[in-house]
Amino acid sequence: MAFIILIISKLSKSYTNTIAFKIEKINVPDEKVILNNSDSILNITLNTHGFKWLDYYFKSPKITIDFSEDVTLGHSKFIWTKANTRLFSNTEFTKQVKIINIYPDSLFFNFDVNSVKKIPVKLRENISFSPGFDSFDGFTITPDSIKIIGPKHVIDTIGHIETEAVILKGVKTDIHETIKLDLPIKNDNIRFSSKSVDLSASVERFTEGVMKIPITIVNVPKELKIKYFPKEVTITFYTSLDHFKMVKPMDFKIICDYNMLNTESSFFIAELVKTSKYVKSVKINNQHIEFIIL
Template identity: 55%
Template sequence: MIKKLKSDIITSIKNKKINVFFLFLLFAFIILIFTKLSKEYTNTVTFNINKINVPQENIILNDSNAILNITLKTHGFKWLTYYFNKPKIAIDFVKDVNKIDSTFVWSKSKAYLLASTQFGKQVELLNISPDTLVFRFDVNLVKKVPVILNADIKYTQGFDIAEPYDITPDSIEVIGPNVLVSQINRIETEFIEITDVKSDIKKVIQLNLPKNSKDLKFSNKTVNLTATVEKFTEGKLKVPVSIKNIPNNTTLKYFPKFVNVTYYTSLNNFKTIGAKDFKVECDFSKITSNQSFLLPELVKFPATVKHVKINQQHIEFIIVE
């Protein structure tokens, strides 16, 4: 028991000596770092460009991602900030550049402004490369284009939509260089597939915006799709057949004089639809020689019906002399 206690005391003393040693070592290391960081060093750093005050009517094209290699002399603490944060230089497109043709040009002659406004007194600016920066630009164009639904929507039997799909907004604004915006005439939604629909549709859909178009801006990235889903039923009516473009002094007899027209409509609209809302017509001028029948065409039907079909393909006729 006594031997174990003696051993523990000796171990504790040794551990404290080790802890004190490492503590002094840490202090020495910190002092060394501070000494190093307090000294001045000369080095060249790559600075990205932060473009400010670009005129609203212009847009800088992506191929103008210019950089500046700047040689600086400053203390180590400042270099430490450049190491942890990617350095940027602000170029003011009102004060610092000249507009030449379709470019903005920054020259090294403006460099003296950088030392006083962006680096401070503790930093000495020694050199800048390249001597000039050229930023290509284009005129901003705002164009409104329609949104096109890209979807496959299937309904449960006996259900459908009475009105067309409502897309909000139905068009969006595309903003960017004229050369790019002029090529865009429509924007489709991302493809969606819905099956067995029997209730109202309410969905937010992403737009399928052009890829790799950082120079373009869009007023919306999503649209709202809504539709009222109702119960549907099939209807059937006898509709009279009329003939047009019969030559003068020609009398026709034709059969049948009525045809069956089938259609699909909502239960709410079913009772409001009658034969007077449809018109079936044959055009005599479209017949060819030796043709003994006319082709019926549906030239009028209500907007509230779908899948309208004439159940008679031919109308037989004879010319009475």
């Protein structure tokens, strides 16, 4: 009991000491970004009783600076001075707290004007489908780009934003996922219009089809005649069951270009230059076309 009485007696007395207050910035204009002073402090010498000092030591003391009232606008910087009397009536201090001194007597907050830049979102995925299933239109990201707001010299270094990794195995139904963006390390100077995107894909049953397509020889000099074999090649295409019957031979065009020959060539290389909008992929089964010049 004597010890408790002693402690209470000590804490009831007034003491003078200096303590570091962190700066909390509020009401910063949207078009301005504070570039530094994220760790600014005010060293304030106070006189108050011991109980109040306990609050300061056990809690991180802060001073709120209202940029709509407490600062003046200079050339590329905001200026706060201790002459601002709002500080002395601030809610951080009660009548039991006497302010003896404030150091430094001025704070400077350099700022930059916000720039806005639209950057694409790139999907980072490892998605595989069950056999016989696929997505014809592929993956859709909504939105496919976001706005980044911040100092020009900062956002100019950011060319795109990736999503967090999406891993899906054995997919056989439509995909609808909300994916977080892999944003850069937290930076109070920059903001993003979105922190996530929606990923979607229509998943269908797929099949393979086979067709024979005639070959066209192009860029042959007028004085030459060329015979070639075979006259047509077989292609294998990959499409959804719904699109299978819509795929026609006339949708494809395969050529052999005479200009692509060199003096040692004994065959053409067949090239697919036109394909059906209803197929996802096409493969020419035999690209070597033999020829003779008459």
